[in-house]
Amino acid sequence: MKQSQMLIPTLKENPTDAEIQSHQLLVRAGYIRQIASGIYSFLPIGRRVLNKVENVVREEMEKIGAHEMMMPALEPSELWKETGRWNTFGSELMRLHDRHNREFALGATHEEVITSLVRHEVKSYKQLPLTVFQIQNKFRDEARPRFGLLRGREFLMKDAYSFNESYESLDETYQKMFDAYSNVFRRLGLNFRAVIADSGAMGGKDTHEFMVLSEVGEDVIAYSDTSRYAANIEMAPVVTTYEKSTEAPREIEKVATPDQKTMKDVAEFLGHDLEQGLKSILFQVDEEFVLVSTRGDHEVNDVKLKNLFDADIVELASEEDTKKVMGTGFGSIGPVGVSEDVKVVADLAVEAMVNVSCGANEEGFHFTNVTPGRDFEVHEYADLRFIEEGDPSPDGEGIIKFARGIEVGHVFKLGEFYSERMNATFLNDQGKAKTMIMGSYGIGVSRTLAAIVEQYHDDRGITWPANIAPYQVHLLSLNPKKEEQKELADQLYDTLLESGIDVLYDDRKERAGVKFADSDLFGIPVRITVGKRAGEGIVEVKERATGEQSELQRDEIVSYVK
Ligand code: ATP
Ligand code: MG
Ligand code: MG
Ligand code: MG
Numbered sequence: 001m002k003q004s005q006m007l008i009p010t011l012k013e014n015p016t017d018a019e020i021q022s023h024q025l026l027v028r029a030g031y032i033r034q035i036a037s038g039i040y041s042f043l044p045i046g047r048r049v050l051n052k053v054e055n056v057v058r059e060e061m062e063k064i065g066a067h068e069m070m071m072p073a074l075e076p077s078e079l080w081k082e083t084g085r086w087n088t089f090g091s092e093l094m095r096l097h098d099r100h101n102r103e104f105a106l107g108a109t110h111e112e113v114i115t116s117l118v119r120h121e122v123k124s125y126k127q128l129p130l131t132v133f134q135i136q137n138k139f140r141d142e143a144r145p146r147f148g149l150l151r152g153r154e155f156l157m158k159d160a161y162s163f164n165e166s167y168e169s170l171d172e173t174y175q176k177m178f179d180a181y182s183n184v185f186r187r188l189g190l191n192f193r194a195v196i197a198d199s200g201a202m203g204g205k206d207t208h209e210f211m212v213l214s215e216v217g218e219d220v221i222a223y224s225d226t227s228r229y230a231a232n233i234e235m236a237p238v239v240t241t242y243e244k245s246t247e248a249p250r251e252i253e254k255v256a257t258p259d260q261k262t263m264k265d266v267a268e269f270l271g272h273d274l275e276q277g278l279k280s281i282l283f284q285v286d287e288e289f290v291l292v293s294t295r296g297d298h299e300v301n302d303v304k305l306k307n308l309f310d311a312d313i314v315e316l317a318s319e320e321d322t323k324k325v326m327g328t329g330f331g332s333i334g335p336v337g338v339s340e341d342v343k344v345v346a347d348l349a350v351e352a353m354v355n356v357s358c359g360a361n362e363e364g365f366h367f368t369n370v371t372p373g374r375d376f377e378v379h380e381y382a383d384l385r386f387i388e389e390g391d392p393s394p395d396g397e398g399i400i401k402f403a404r405g406i407e408v409g410h411v412f413k414l415g416e417f418y419s420e421r422m423n424a425t426f427l428n429d430q431g432k433a434k435t436m437i438m439g440s441y442g443i444g445v446s447r448t449l450a451a452i453v454e455q456y457h458d459d460r461g462i463t464w465p466a467n468i469a470p471y472q473v474h475l476l477s478l479n480p481k482k483e484e485q486k487e488l489a490d491q492l493y494d495t496l497l498e499s500g501i502d503v504l505y506d507d508r509k510e511r512a513g514v515k516f517a518d519s520d521l522f523g524i525p526v527r528i529t530v531g532k533r534a535g536e537g538i539v540e541v542k543e544r545a546t547g548e549q550s551e552l553q554r555d556e557i558v559s560y561v562k
Helices: 021-028 044-063 077-083 111-121 167-187 263-270 298-309 319-326 342-355 417-421 445-455 483-498 512-522 532-536 554-561
Strands: 032-036 039-042 074-076 094-097 103-106 130-139 154-164 192-196 207-213 219-224 230-232 241-244 279-285 288-294 332-336 358-360 376-380 400-415 425-427 433-435 437-444 473-477 503-506 526-530 538-543 549-553
Touching: 021 032, 021 445, 039 044, 044 130, 044 154, 044 167, 044 445, 074 077, 077 103, 077 111, 077 417, 111 154, 111 417, 111 437, 154 167, 154 445, 167 192, 167 207, 167 400, 167 437, 192 219, 192 400, 207 219, 207 230, 207 445, 400 417, 400 445, 417 437, 437 445, 473 483, 473 512, 483 503, 483 526, 483 532, 483 554, 503 512, 532 538, 538 554, 549 554
Parallel strands: 192 230, 473 503, 473 526
Antiparallel strands: 032 039, 074 103, 094 103, 130 154, 154 437, 192 207, 207 400, 219 230, 219 400, 241 376, 279 288, 279 358, 288 332, 400 437, 425 433, 526 538, 538 549
């Protein structure tokens, strides 16, 4: 490509709103431009890098037998209502109406869409396991879009979904995905860790995040140098495993009165702010218990609750029901050894609130009426919020260290959460209808691109790993007005292209200083400068990352680059 004809607007100064290196450099070097908060255009060289990251992801997905497809970005609200996420997803979901006043969401994720497709098209165990993926823009109305591509409101994601006939089969798919993710991030040259994302109720193996180690990461991970242990502090367990004891919870701290008609009332009465993350209240109705909880990341919490109480946690059927019980739009309710019927449980809970005593937990599962270790047998206890650097790691095999991380990937065993609600079943080899077992797997492709820049830059610009760089060679003709320089540079350009080498050719009539500065900003691995010694057929070659310089004859160039 000839630079004189390309749109690569470079900037001398950092954009004022850009706080971190990847944001500053990608804008300054002409890779991206912001169009609105958290929304970016990829300019031609940005698109090239994005393609390369995408392709690494695509290749590793295809290697494990996942097939690429493409789902619509517009998702009808009906599907989201089937799973209850129309209510629970909250304001991150971008919602809109069509001309007939039908509601839609802009795809934040595609579990509902894929499940609705698969329930119609897959009928038999013979068609399973099945894994599909897509690479597509996602929309999330983030509360704080920031750090350029790291937290956008429209961003590129690879999302994959698997359907299996059993949990054992899901385990196999999950492991393949886990390995594929490790390959992706290794091939991208990233320093990363796979961490336990939530080992709370899930035994520490059912969801992992892939974290690129970086000071600008928004997550904190606890890891051990000498063992494989690593977990996200945010999601890390307060309690890793509980087993239900036979004894009923005792010691009720506060007793609600008939005035407390909703969860919100009760929470207020107990002095808890419902908006601040997960809150659960356990109600006692005669001998049985009903758990009502507000939820942040509801899939995670549902599984937590499910394991904790060995109960089916179901969402309230309608927004109306939810409001009735919770006093807010969001929430779930679970019978603990009670009925599976949502309505019955909702009624029970409402009744429970006005008739019986209750207690609440604060953050996570610290029950003020239930004490772990007494009412529930505690199997493994690791509250990472209280762990300090230098402590033994929970696996007992290392010493805890902390690091900041950027979440670039997330693999998740969903189980039956979606398939059950959306009735995605198949006939097993006995001809019996079974619920499909699902997994979902995301990679933030555009976020990963930025994470690469966080790890590959110096004070002059980006230093791309060779396989991701927009071009392999940056060819500069220092003074194209001099005939011999222009001629040699033109010839080299043709030769490189003919040899299948991607080359960006700075043929602009600019000062040498400008060309060098831009070249350093772009971060293309090899720079070839045609200058004073063009007459002798000699050019200067410089490695961007190391600064290593040499002079080469024109006919040595191709073999040097290859
Ligand atoms: P975060 O905790 O950073 O908000 P998430 O857990 O909400 O991310 P997932 O639902 O797990 O994200 O989505 C899969 C992947 O998509 C994430 O691992 C991340 O790499 C990427 N991603 C999520 N949100 C954004 C965003 N706002 N901008 C860019 N990439 C994102
Ligand atoms: Mg998020
Ligand atoms: Mg996350
Ligand atoms: Mg995640």
